[in-house]
Amino acid sequence: MGTDLARVRDQMLEARRGGDADTEQALIGSRRLRLQELARENPAFDDALRRLVREELLPVLPDGERSRIGAIFMNATAKGHGRVYQAGRDQHITES
Template sequence: MDPIVVAAGTELVTAMVTDAWQSARDGVVALWRKARPEQVDVVDAELVEVREQVLEARRDGDADTEQALVGSWQLRLQQLLRADPSLAHEIKRVVDEVLTPALEPADQARVGSLMMKATASGRGRVYQAGRDQTINEK
């Protein structure tokens, strides 16, 4: 899955519980208006419904449901991107200018993305970590 889609889906669902929810919603609706205008009304209604589900999941401490909703929006955004790869720039703009600013600083740090890529040939080894790493070899 494209890293920008992972970030967008995560930040969208996280933004649903913030005071900036309306601007996050408007940003995603604008993305759909550009990509698939015939679906705008349906997507707008679904965003409202999903927000209620996220709020309920937070009240109930149901992290699994919240994560499932994140995954659902990541898949929808990935489908948009597959249908029109030129939307990557627009999705990134929505993330950078709308969704990320809607989050609290702690949430911004929590949902930030990290992309690492490594290759090895022959008998080479690659070790990567987002933080601490211990390697014990004999």
């Protein structure tokens, strides 16, 4: 896993340097899915990963990057003709 993460990190940094946002986001998505799979398979991994992020990653990130890491849990119920719009960040709604 460590070797794989290092490889993906290098690819991501290369994409970021080259201004290739699509590749950067694809790499982030693929790693996010893999980490979710590992956390589902092994709850101890999930705990260890959260601790790693909190204790080792967050302290070295620039302030602007720190705010991007966290968890958001939302729950909503709409009844009748009601609508629910939820977002963890920006949301743009266009209706006629």
